[in-house]
Amino acid sequence: MLLILSNKKQLLLQAKSLLLSASFQQLSRSSELTFTCHKISAIFKQSRPALFNNLYLAMSTQPAKDHTEGHKIPFLLDDHTVTTVRESKILVILRGLPGSGKSTLAKEIEQKYKENSRLFSADEYNIKPAIRSSDGGEYAKLDEDLNTCCERREANLIVLDDTHHDRERLEELFDFANKYHFIVVILEPKTPWRLDCGQLKDRNHWKLSLEELKNLRPALEKEIIPLYFGWFVTKRDEDALRKTSQDFLEQLGNFKPFKKRLQAYGYEDKHKLDLLKYFGKTPNILHCTTKYCDYGKVTGSEEYAQQEAVKKGYSKAYTLHLTALFVTPRTAGARVELTEEQLSLWPLDAEKEVMPKDAFPRGSRAHITLGTATEVQDVQTGIDLLEFIKLQQAGGEREDMGEICGGRIHYYENGMWMLTLPRKIELKTIFSGYYGKAGVSAPQRGGKKVLLPTCQVM
Known part of the structure; x- marks a missing residue:
C-alpha cells in the first residue's frame, strides 16, 4: 500500500512537471507523457476516480494554452502596437474553421x-457555421447590436468572432467599417490543426461532421487580398x-x-x-499605400502578400514621418x-x-x-x-516664396x-489593407466642407 502511494505521488509530480514545462504541441506527441498517463490511469481510475477525473480535466484544458505560439501577433505582444491600437478605430475580423482557435484569440484580444x-461572437447569437440563408437574416440581431455599439461609441476596437467564410457577409462588414471609419484587420488562428478537418471534427462545439467542415474549408484556404496594403493613420493622429x-x-x-500664379488651376491670377x-x-x-493589389488582379499582388516582411508586419504599428506638404x-x-x-x-x-x-x-x-481635385484619382x-523629386534631381529652378505655417514654401512650375x-x-499607423467590394472604388469624403478648428503645423 505504501508503495502504491509513493508511486502515486511520484507520477503526479512527473505529470505536473510535464504539464507546466512543455507546450501542448510538445505534450501531444510526448511518449513520456502518454506512458505516464497510462500509469496514472491504471493506479487511480478505479481506486481514486475523483482524483483521476481532476487530472484528466487539467490535461483536457491544455488546448487553451497551445495557442501561444500561433498567437504571437503584434496586437498582443508589441508594446508600440498596443499603445497605437488604443488610439485607433479598428475592426478585427477573425476567420477560420470551427474549432481552429478563433474564440481563444478573440478573448485574448478582448x-x-x-x-x-x-x-461580438456569432456563437452567442446562435449562428451556426454553414452556408448562410439567402437574405442573411440570421445576422440581423448581431448587426443591430453592432451598429448600436458604434452609434453610441461604446468601443473603438471591435472584435468579430465568426468563420467569415462567406464573401457576401465579409463585404457587408467592409461596408460597415467604411461607414464608421474603422481600419480593418483580418486575423486567422495559426494553430497546426486549423485546416485539419479530421481534428476539427472533434474540436468544434457545433459537432459539425467531417463533410460539413470540408465544404467550408475551400472558402477559408485562400487568403483575402485587399484593394491595397498600406499604413493607416490612427484616429487621433488623423x-x-x-x-x-x-x-x-487656407494659408496657401x-x-x-500663390494668387499671382493661378492659371495652372484654371483661374485668372489674383482670383481668390x-x-x-x-x-x-x-x-x-x-x-500611405505600399502595394496596390486590386484584390489580387495586379501582377505580383499574391507574391507581395506572401512576403515574410508583409506577414510579420501585418497588424503591426509603425511611426511614419512627414517631411513636406505639397500642392499641384x-x-x-x-x-x-x-x-x-x-x-x-515597400515594393521594389x-x-x-x-x-x-x-x-x-x-x-x-x-x-x-490629403485631397484631390474633382475626378482625380x-x-x-x-x-x-515624383514630379517634384524629378525636378529636384535635375536641378530645376525653384523659387523660395517665403514662410507660411512656420516652414519655407517653394514654387516649382505649373x-x-x-x-x-x-x-x-x-x-x-497600423499596417493593414483596405478591403471592399471588387470593382468598387474606395470611399471618399467630400461634397461638404468640414469646419475644423485652426491649428499650426505639428
Whole structure:
C-alpha cells in the first residue's frame, strides 16, 4: 500500500512537471507523457476516480494554452502596437474553421484591450457555421447590436468572432467599417490543426461532421487580398493631420505669391481660390499605400502578400514621418520619409510602376493623399510627388516664396508648391489593407466642407 502511494505521488509530480514545462504541441506527441498517463490511469481510475477525473480535466484544458505560439501577433505582444491600437478605430475580423482557435484569440484580444473593446461572437447569437440563408437574416440581431455599439461609441476596437467564410457577409462588414471609419484587420488562428478537418471534427462545439467542415474549408484556404496594403493613420493622429492640412491650404490660398500664379488651376491670377473646396475629395481614412493589389488582379499582388516582411508586419504599428506638404493643380499631399524597417514593406517596383523611364531612390513615392481635385484619382498624388523629386534631381529652378505655417514654401512650375516642414510630423499607423467590394472604388469624403478648428503645423 505504501508503495502504491509513493508511486502515486511520484507520477503526479512527473505529470505536473510535464504539464507546466512543455507546450501542448510538445505534450501531444510526448511518449513520456502518454506512458505516464497510462500509469496514472491504471493506479487511480478505479481506486481514486475523483482524483483521476481532476487530472484528466487539467490535461483536457491544455488546448487553451497551445495557442501561444500561433498567437504571437503584434496586437498582443508589441508594446508600440498596443499603445497605437488604443488610439485607433479598428475592426478585427477573425476567420477560420470551427474549432481552429478563433474564440481563444478573440478573448485574448478582448482581455488585452478590455477598457475600450467589444467582442461580438456569432456563437452567442446562435449562428451556426454553414452556408448562410439567402437574405442573411440570421445576422440581423448581431448587426443591430453592432451598429448600436458604434452609434453610441461604446468601443473603438471591435472584435468579430465568426468563420467569415462567406464573401457576401465579409463585404457587408467592409461596408460597415467604411461607414464608421474603422481600419480593418483580418486575423486567422495559426494553430497546426486549423485546416485539419479530421481534428476539427472533434474540436468544434457545433459537432459539425467531417463533410460539413470540408465544404467550408475551400472558402477559408485562400487568403483575402485587399484593394491595397498600406499604413493607416490612427484616429487621433488623423484628426490632427486633417487640421494641419486645412490650415496649410487656407494659408496657401490667401498667400499673395500663390494668387499671382493661378492659371495652372484654371483661374485668372489674383482670383481668390478656396483650396479646401478645390481639394474637397479626401480618403475615408488617411493612409500611405505600399502595394496596390486590386484584390489580387495586379501582377505580383499574391507574391507581395506572401512576403515574410508583409506577414510579420501585418497588424503591426509603425511611426511614419512627414517631411513636406505639397500642392499641384491635381492633388494635395504629404511626403513620407520611410525608415529601413518600413522600406522592407515597400515594393521594389513602386516608382517604376508609374515612371518606368526614370530612376528614383526606393521609397520616393511614399505619400499620404490629403485631397484631390474633382475626378482625380488618389494614385495621382504619388505621381505628382515624383514630379517634384524629378525636378529636384535635375536641378530645376525653384523659387523660395517665403514662410507660411512656420516652414519655407517653394514654387516649382505649373502650379506646383511644396512646403518644407520646420520639423517632421510623426504619425502612428497600423499596417493593414483596405478591403471592399471588387470593382468598387474606395470611399471618399467630400461634397461638404468640414469646419475644423485652426491649428499650426505639428
